[in-house]
Structures are given as structure tokens and as C-alpha cells.
Amino acid sequence: MTLVDIGVNLAHDSFDGDRDAVIGRAREAGVARMIITGSSLASSAAALRLARQDPGLFATIGVHPHHATELGEHEVHELEALLADEKAVAVGECGLDFFRDFSPRDRQEAAFRLQLELAMRTGLPVFLHQRDAHERFVALLDECGTRLPAGVAHCFTGGPAELEDYLERGLYIGVTGWVCDERRGDALRAAVRHLPLDRVMIETDAPYLLPRDLQPRPRTRRNEPVHLPHVLQVLAGLMDVSPQELAAASTRNAEALFGL
Numbered sequence: 676m677t678l679v680d681i682g683v684n685l686a687h688d689s690f691d692g693d694r695d696a697v698i699g700r701a702r703e704a705g706v707a708r709m710i711i712t713g714s715s716l717a718s719s720a721a722a723l724r725l726a727r728q729d730p731g732l733f734a735t736i737g738v739h740p741h742h743a744t745e746l747g748e749h750e751v752h753e754l755e756a757l758l759a760d761e762k763a764v765a766v767g768e769c770g771l772d773f774f775r776d777f778s779p780r781d782r783q784e785a786a787f788r789l790q791l792e793l794a795m796r797t798g799l800p801v802f803l804h805q806r807d808a809h810e811r812f813v814a815l816l817d818e819c820g821t822r823l824p825a826g827v828a829h830c831f832t833g834g835p836a837e838l839e840d841y842l843e844r845g846l847y848i849g850v851t852g853w854v855c856d857e858r859r860g861d862a863l864r865a866a867v868r869h870l871p872l873d874r875v876m877i878e879t880d881a882p883y884l885l886p887r888d889l890q891p892r893p894r895t896r897r898n899e900p901v902h903l904p905h906v907l908q909v910l911a912g913l914m915d916v917s918p919q920e921l922a923a924a925s926t927r928n929a930e931a932l933f934g935l
Contacts, residue, residue, distance in 0.1 A: 676922040677707040678907065679929040680900040681849055682768075682802070682829050682878035685711045685732070686721035689882045689897050698729070701900035707731055708935060709900055712802070712829075712880075714739035714768050716750055719757055726762040733933065734760075735802040737767035743778035743786035751789050758797055764933040766794040767802030768829060771815075774807040783808075787815055794824050800932050801826035803846070809837055816844060825932055830880050834862035835869055842874060847932055849876045852886035852898065855909050867913050872924040876932075877910065879903050 680701070690697055701709065708731045713719030715738055722734035736757045738746045757763055769790035771783050778786075794801045803826050805812040816823065827847040831838070841848060848870055854863050867875075885898040886905050904918075911921040929935060 676705050676904070676907075676919060677926060678705050678877065678903050678922055679926050679935070680706050680709045680879050680881075680903050681827065681876045681929050681933070682712050682851070683709050683881045683900050684714070684718075684883070685709065685725055685881075686718050687882050694725075697899050697901070698732075701903070702731075704901045704904055706900045706903050708733070708929075710735060710764060710929075710933065712768050713737050715742045715745060716753055719754065723757055723760055723763060727760075733762050733764045733935065735765040735767050736763045737765075737769045737790055737802065738786055739768045739804060740770055740772040740783040740786065741775065741777040743782045746786040746789060748789075751793060754790075755793060755797065758793070758799060763799070764935070765800045765802040765827075766790050766797065768804045769801065770804035771808035771812045772804060772806045773811075784811065784815065788818075791815065791819055791823060794826075795819060795822050798824055800824050803828050804830070806832070809833065809840070813840055813844070827876055827932060830878065830884070831866075832860075832863050833866060835866045838866040838869060842871070847874050847876050847928055849878045850906065850910050851878050851880045852884045852902065852906050854906065854913065855886035855888045857887065864913055867910060868915075870914060872914075872916065872920070873928065875910075875914070875921065875925055876928050877903060877906050877921075877925045879906065
């Protein structure tokens with residue numbers, strides 16, 4: 676099986692000491708390609724620099740809602756310049772986060788609209804983030820109508836109703852190690868039983884969201900893309916398909932959405 680990790684924060688400073696080894700371990704585990712998440716102007720530029728160094732690495736370019744106050748018209752032009760690179764495959768991570776509210780909600784919505792407009796202008800897909808903001812998130816997507824390119828709900832953690840809303844809007848669904856979390860993953864585990872193979876993608880969101888059921892337990896809490904096959908195994912069981920079938924579908928979907 677060859678896998679695509681559609682969301683890994685490989686530019687994160689926790690990887691500064693052993694980034695090449697992390698990539699090597701992932702490749703040995705069958706994770707052939709990785710999409711590095713951009714979450715601010717600086718991290719997007721860093722993600723792109725890393726992606727240029729390896730044919731199996733790609734980058735998303737965008738501003739996470741936590742950093743929404745950093746995004747204005749000038750910064751949008753800088754993002755657009757980065758998106759012109761052939762290794763840039765999506766606009767984002769962008770969306771709404773009303774759970775932490777690190778940025779005021781009106782600024783989050785403004786930044787989200789700017790990036791949705793950027794996706795429509797460039798024709799690139801959107802790499803989406805939503806937490807505790809489902810109704811406003813869907814409303815802003817609906818403002819774009821059919822002009823919005825395809826997208827993926829990155830790190831989806833919702834239940835069946837949210838899943839249905841996203842599938843109705845043509846979104847792909849990114850599933851992480853959250854599905855392995857016995858404390859808070861019940862809604863997601865219920866939802867993925869209804870997730871079609873032609874809409875599923877897998878990701879680690881490393882260094883975050885280390886699967887809680889790994890055995891033996893890693894010595895640190897840092898997640899790595901080497902753990903993507905574990906997410907695949909757990910998700911395949913919940914979807915009642917073979918790991919091979921799920922791997923092929925997830926890879927096929929990633930290639931289609933991101934033009935890999």
C-alpha cells in the first residue's frame with residue numbers, strides 16, 4: 676500500500692531536529708507522499724520551501740482562523756504569489772474556529788471569505804478547518820455557490836449530521852487519529868460508518884493528534900506521519916472495508932483533489 680498523508684505540519688519546530696528521519700520513517704511505512712499544511716503566511720512559505728526539496732512533498736497555502744487578524748488584502752496578494760508555485764496544491768488551512776476564539780469571530784469570517792475568494796480566483800481546492808462553528812461555516816461556503824472549487828474538511832471530528840451537510844456540498848472528508856480516541860471520538864466513529872469511499876481521505880495532522888490506542892505507546896506525544904497506517908487500519912474497520920481498499924480509495928481521492 677502507498678498512502679498520502681493529506682495533512683502534516685511538517686514545518687513545525689518539533690521536527691527541526693530530525694525532519695529527514697521523520698520523512699524517512701514515513702516512507703518506510705508506505706506513506707509515499709505528504710501534503711504540508713500552511714497555517715499562516717510564514718508557515719505557508721516554510722511549507723513550500725520544504726515541498727520544493729522533495730518530489731513527494733506538497734504544500735497548502737493559507738491562514739488558519741487562529742491567525743485571522745494577520746490576514747488583510749496585502750497578505751492575500753502574498754498568499755496568491757505562493758500559490759503560483761507548482762508544489763502549492765490548495766488554499767488553506769482556512770475556516771472558522773469558535774472553540775478557542777483566538778481571533779475575533781468577525782475577523783475569522785473576513786479572513787475565511789478572503790481565502791474562499793482566492794480559491795475561486797485561482798481554481799485551487801480549499802483545505803478547510805471548522806470547530807464549533809458548523810452553521811456559520813456552512814453558510815459562508817454556501818455564499819460561494821457553485822463557483823467554489825472542490826475541497827476537503829480537514830481533520831473532520833463531527834457526527835453524522837455534519838458529515839451529511841459536507842457530503843451534500845461535495846466536500847471530501849479528512850480523517851485523523853481522532854477516530855482512535857475513546858474519550859471524544861464517538862461522534863466521528865458513528866459518522867465514518869456512513870462515509871463513502873469516493874469521499875474519504877486520511878491524515879495525521881502531525882505533530883498533533885497522536886492516536887491514543889497505539890501499542891506500544893510512543894515515548895513522546897509527538898505524532899508523526901509514520902502512524903498513518905494505524906489510522907488507516909482503525910478507519911477501515913469502522914467503514915467495514917479492507918485496509919487495501921481504503922488505502923486505494925484515499926490515495927485516489929487525494930490525487931484527484933490536489934492534482935498530484
